[in-house]
Amino acid sequence: MSGDDAHIGAASRIAVTGRLYILKDDLSEDFIRASGPGGQNVNKVSTAVQLRFNLAGNETLPEDVKSRAARLAGSRLTLNGEIVLQADRFRTRERNREDALERLLELLRKATEKPKPRKATKPTLGSKRRRLDAKKQRGQIKKMRGRGGRHDD
Known part of the structure; x- marks a missing residue:
């Protein structure tokens, strides 16, 4: 932990990965009415x-x-730079709260994965030959079309 992080308590941190974390101060929650079926309770x-x-x-x-x-x-992502997640799969606030937080952490974990750089490769000699053979075969098929000749009776 660096000197700046010393004043931040472990209780106000949420681990994303082994080394990365977010602060609870960066999160805010609003409770809203869930949509969909649920009887009178949902209203x-x-x-x-x-x-x-x-x-x-x-x-x-x-x-x-x-x-x-x-x-x-x-x-x-809003124009203000906030990620907004809505969770209403469960009937209780606590489960929906956990669900939203877990979805946020999953998104952040995916963001920590660096994309693998693409390496340019050349086609193999066999694939070049197969491509040319297929082109020749298609050309032969097309050449045979429409060559019925006229029948002069």
Whole structure:
């Protein structure tokens, strides 16, 4: 832990990977009414959670991870740089809260994976020959078309 991180308690941190973490201060939750079936309970109790993660203001994640996370978030990223996740699969607030947080952490874990650079390769001699043979065969088939000749009776 560096000198800047010494004042941050372990309770206010959420581990993303072994070395990376986010701060609870970068998260905010709003409880809203869930949509869909659920009887009378769905109209009275706000069990769905809308989790907001301030990606732009986050200082614990490296820039490359943040840019990949922004790309992975897609339409869930607001213009203010917040990732918004809505969880309403479960009937209780606590389960929806856990679900939203786990989905956010999964997105951030995917963002930590560096894409493998593509290495250009040349086609093999066998594949070149197969391609040319296929072209010749198609050409022969086309050559045979329409060559019925006229029948002068």
